[in-house]
Amino acid sequence: MDGQLLPVLLLLLLRAWGPRGQGTGPGGSLEEPPKEEVPEEVPEEDGILVLSQRTLGLALQEHPTLLVEFYAPWCGPCRALAPEYSKAAALLAAESARARLAKVDGSSAPELLEEFAVTEYPTLKFFRDGNRMHPEEYTGPREAEGIAEWLRRRVGPSATRLEDEEGAQALIEARDVVVIGFFQNLQDEDVATFLTLAQEALDMTFGLTDQPKLFQKFGLTKDTVVLFKKFDEGRADFPVDEELGLDQGDLSRFLLTHSMHLVTEFNSQTSPKIFAAKILNHLLLFVNQTLAPHQELLAGFGEAAPPFRGQVLFVVVDVGAGNNHVLQYFGLKAEEAPTLRFINMETTEKYAPEDGGLVTAASVAAFCHAVLSNQVEPYLVSQEVPPDWDQRPVKTLVGKNFEQVAFDETKNVFIKFYAPWCAHCKKMAPAWEALAEKYKDHEDIIIAELDATANELEAFAVHSFPTLKYFPAGPGGKVIDYKGSRDLETFSKFLDSGGQLPAEKPTEEPTAPFPETPANSTPGPKEEL
The missing domain is CATH 3.40.30.10 (Glutaredoxin)
Structure with missing residues (x-):
């Protein structure tokens, strides 16, 4: 029996295995080896x-x-x-x-x-x-x-290689601002630093050369970066330090400073460059450009600027050109022009001259020197106190009456710091009004609000909206930040407990950040994933 089955088993095994040791697929056909996937085209x-x-x-x-x-x-x-x-x-x-x-x-x-x-x-x-x-x-x-x-x-190359005077002159004449690096050795590390900066400074045209005849043509004897411009003094030189080499940060600040006009008019196109210049001190002249007497002041303003280049940025703000946000930031009205204001962008301290309407080269220079030598006291922006500030359940505070009300030792004062444009502030407004109505007959409780975009405070700065702070009665000027829910019930429990949130975990509700002022210079908005 076994001798008869053996040939049959061998035959079945050979059929299953197939020729050259390959298995068979369904129906007994040979299974083809897997094909490599053909790369698809990119749509x-x-x-x-x-x-x-x-x-x-x-x-x-x-x-x-x-x-x-x-x-x-x-x-x-x-x-x-x-x-x-x-x-x-x-x-x-x-x-x-x-x-x-x-x-x-x-x-x-x-x-x-x-x-x-x-x-x-x-x-x-x-x-x-x-x-x-x-x-x-x-x-x-x-x-x-x-x-x-x-x-x-x-x-491509971030800077044009210049070989002769004709090429250099053509490049200089082609643009309002042209930067040329004069290097005796184009393999030097300083050239790499120069080219890296040229990749980023998109609003300037760059060239470079190692030609001795071009060094001679432009009066140079050592490595120098030269900024050519069709305004103001026409040219600014940045010699390369022979020991330390070319510092990219220093060169960048130099180019930003000297590529700007001595006097820059503030608008949507120039504002990013004004802030990118990293000059902390700004002197602003507010004028109405439609009025001839105001235009005549520009000459004296510009005449005062050269000695302060790199230290103070001179800016003209046309009060009739949609710059209301700048006026508001400085606490000004259009009819107050012409006038000067000085601001340090790091501290945000603002300064006003004693005679704001006097604009001559001498008075402008004197005002700058006085501020820089700490001879002028900064001022805080404040609206005027409304005659009916305390007539409604929600009291209206401004910079001029804030401390008198907030730090009254006989009162518990709950204040909302808001911005008129803030959606979060508008959303909570009904609850705030209801809270004031509920406690209007409590002599020791005040519910108030302050427009923090139009009023500055010496005690603290407000960076987001709405910001809620509680000032309990008693000595010491204590301030409690409110971080709870923005509804009538939670507000009431907070007040009734003397400034303590309920036992539940406090909730941090959305706030709107204070926008960069006077302008926003970020590259573009983004949304988190």
Whole structure:
């Protein structure tokens, strides 16, 4: 029996194994070896590569220089950036630039968010030479030309190599501000520092040279960075320290300072540069540019500026050009122009001259010297005390009556510090009114509010809205920060307990941050994931 079964078993085994040792698939057919997956093409949308976890590697192989935006469809700042991003892609495509723009929907690619530590939208990262490991964080402009120029400076030379006088003169005449580095050895470390700065300073045009004839042409004998400009003194030199070399931070501050006009008019275009200059002292002349007598004051104001370059920034604010937020910040009304104000941006201390309407070169210079030598006392902005400030259940406080009311030792004072534009403040307003109505007959309790955008306090600064503080009766000027829920019941328990929250864990409700004043200079809004 066993001798008869053996040949049959061998035959079945051979059929199962198939030729050359390969198994058979369903129905007895030979199973083909798995095929390698053919790489797919990277899809595009409006000239922008649309990436995923699968296609990022392929995109980096095909396009070694890549700027990638991580976005989400629901993100407002992402939607605002989208048209500018598309325009930048079109600009680069028209130039046949080596750089490409791409985007990743982070909500559908969580692995990439984790790999590249993306925590907010939009986040942009720059990949160079196909290197996936260490992308550079993009911190440049959010408008089309700025994005394109940022990439141009990275894929091409950030400074034009100058060989002769004709090329140098053409570069200088082409732009209002041109920076040329004169280096005797282009392999020196200082040149690398210069080129790195040139990548970032997108609003200036850069050149460099090692030609002795150009050193001679511009009167130079050693390595120097020269800023040429078509205004004010026309030229500013930054000699390279022979021992310490070229410091990028020092050069950056020098270029920012000297690329600005001695007198800068404040507007939406110039405000970012005003704050980026890192000059802490600002002198502002408030004028109405439509009035001839006001325009005549500009000459004397500008005449006083040169000795203070780098120490005091001279700024003109046109009170008739939509600058109400600046007027409010300084506690001014348009009809008070012409007048001067001085501010230290670090301390936010403000100064006013004794005769605010006198603007001559001599008076402006004298005022600057007096402030810088601590001969002038700063002032605090305050509205006037309303005649009916205490007639409503919610009392109206301003800077001029704040201390008298808040630190009254016979009263328990609960104050809301708000901003008129703050949505959180508006939301809690009914509860605050109801609280004041409830306690209006308690002689020892005052419910009050103060517009912190129009009034400054010596006791403390307010940085977010609404801020709630409780000033209990008694000596010592004690202040308690309120961090509880913003509803009538919790407010009442807080007051009835003498300034203590209920036993439950305090809740930190949303606040609106105090905006940078007089202007915001951040590169662009973002939303957290």
